[in-house]
Amino acid sequence: MHRVVKISKGLNINLKGAPVADFTSVEPARLYALMPADFTRVTPKVVVKPEDSVKVGDPLFYDKENPELLFVSPVSGKVAAVNRGERRRVLSVVVESDGKFESVEYKAKDVLSLSADEVKASLLKAGLFAFFRQRPYDVIAVPSDAPRAIYVSAFDSKPLAVNFEIALKGNEADFQTGLDALSRIAPVHLGICSCQKSQALTVAKNVTTTIFEGPHPAGNVGVQINRTAPVNKGEIVWTIGAEEVIFIGRLFNKGKLDFTRTVALAGSEVKNPSYSKVVLGAQISNLVNGRVENKYELRYIDGNVLTGKKTAADGFLGAFSTEVTVIPEVMGGDEMLGWAAPRFGMYSTSRSYFSWLSPNRKYTIDARIKGGERHMIMSNEYDKVFPMDIYPEYLIKAIITGNIDKMEQLGIYEVAPEDFALCEFVDSSKLELQRIVREGLDKLRAEMC
């Protein structure tokens, strides 16, 4: 049987609006965008102009540092715009779909007979290499590196997250082929949840499977690495999302690219939260229109409530996003003496509120910070929700003070911003921990590379 790792520290936030296991069909979007900001580290060099026609798999931009690393169009059609911001930074490359999803032709291959270099070359050519991230630094992987291992987490434990088993249904063969392909590059570790029963996960071949039990962040790949074989200085580990493994499988099985994702529309302000088949990078208008309540001003989130980015009702799905979440921006604002009021309807991990009385109640939480930023005052807040062998408070302090040696010693190579999302949620000092960690990683990378 597989090894079981029990995780005790963490927190499941009970939110209203979890997606039900049901599909809602939505009209395919007209516009699709690839945003370089999603691919941390990459400096994009755009290779298309507006009006160019592209197929699925034609490159839109590449990485200036590693020109073989391509970022390809998820749809066929013609380029609608290359949007630039300050100092000509590329914000997005938008493609108008012709509705045909015609792919560049690749050859179907038997992955198990290929060498590591051949698999890498195929992935690079098809633009699928762009979905590998690496620890340390949580950035897009560099193709020339030789990773110690590749980690795939097959479940997302965040609040209102998608259930990967639903996305997996009908894609089991592609998922296995994807894992086979990864196993040619480096040993593959698959993390699954004790609640997952799909055969494609429990008896997946050519991988080391570990079962994780416990609250969020058990599903975070960073926690899974830390609890099985932590990243040491000088080592490189690659990670890739479970759904992206299916993309890889499709490439080798069918010889074609197909970026269709199973995307959830979730959140307290969604009328019937459920799943839809949507192609990567799609404009979310068709997905959300007519399906949200309009009691409050709404916040549309590209991704999860804990880690996603704020977007608009006509924003685009990020390259790594598997869900769109809609929550109230401000609910019951101008709250008088809120710090002293009982606030019965509010969720808190602190017993100075009353949410501990009703553990099964589902909460609507708005986007308010509900307090001012302070210095770190309370101790042990982060540790309670941080199941790694790291002292999070001390690591954060080392990052704030810019102490590179201390960051290294305290284990910054093992973490990604998303690992600090729960700490940021519970923090009574309201520090922007994910931003702090991101800046720390960037700073360290600039020093080391």
Add this chain to the structure above:
Amino acid sequence: MKFLRNYLNKVKPSFEEGGKLHAFRSLFDGFETFLFVPNDTSKSGVNIHDAIDSKRIMSIVVISLVPALLLGMYNIGLQNAIAAGVADSTSWFSMFLFGLAVTLPKIVVSYAVGLGIEFTVAQWKNEEIHEGFLVSGILIPMIVPVGCPLWILALATAFAVIFAKEVFGGTGMNIVNVALVARAFIFFAYPSVISGDAVWVATEPVFGLGAAVENVDAYTCATALQHAVNGAPLAGAAPDVVLSTQDMLFGFMPGSIGETSVVAIAIGAVILLWTGVASWRIMFSVFAGGILMAMLFGYTMPENPVAQIPAWQHLILGGFCFGAVFMATDPVTSARTETGKYIYGLGIGAMAIIIRVLNPGYPEGMMLAILLMNVTAPFIDYCVVQSNISNRAKRLTKKK
């Protein structure tokens, strides 16, 4: 409450940059966020936040201090009446009113001086006002004797806020407990108002309340620990020294305003532990350290009168309980790692008893024990964190 919000919205522009009242921005900001939870929404990172914030945490601490404060006020009246010999003819309510009249000016002075400095610094540094002083401001009047003059209290508060807190960067950055620094300042600069036999009981009426104690010089009103140092047994010999266990528990004895009542402090402790605001590890280990050290002295020093106080009595006398519950558990100045908290707590408990027993000059050791361990706490944490660091380094060398 709509009109209040509208009014604040109306006057807000004059406090902003370039406005007429810009010099009072921090004051306006402080009151606005005190009255209304800001509607700011998250810009980066998580899109949702826990409802807890530092205002809530600080107000929980203040609430947990209220029982000790109220009982302390009653005790002031009671001690005054006993000293004047009119305890039987004075109602509990007028005793409480007298205590209130004596204590309220101290609280007002402490808050006015401390918050005044905080607002000025916040304005100067262009920061939001931090809530830390809400707690320190109520703690300071509770840990001084009733006879402490207001001007000394004001001076001590100003010294503590500026030199123990603001120079380090404000709430969350201080190394030693602000309220205890205020007390230590009085202790070293004006020892006559905080130690000895004469300061623990109010001897003059205030606002027509309370009774005048005639022949003040003849009446000694030392704390229980002071008696023990003088060699008097706690129960028995002199009539004014007899203390029943009940008196010790409820705090009907001379002492600093808030420190005497174990029962009231226990109520506060329950609130703090239940809400998780204070660390049970620290509280538990302070008591454990105190008991162990007191028992050790009890066996090894039969001649020393203070060492012969039973261990459990050590814990309920003087400032031990108050320090353990409200001072040692200050999250900013205590050890921050879980293992470190045990060591830190044990150190405080043991050190308090060591000072009580071995120091001939001063009967109470809790204040100095906590200040000493405050200074040591970063080192304790350093050692604990260092073990994590060396484990990581070992992992790396094993790999190679």
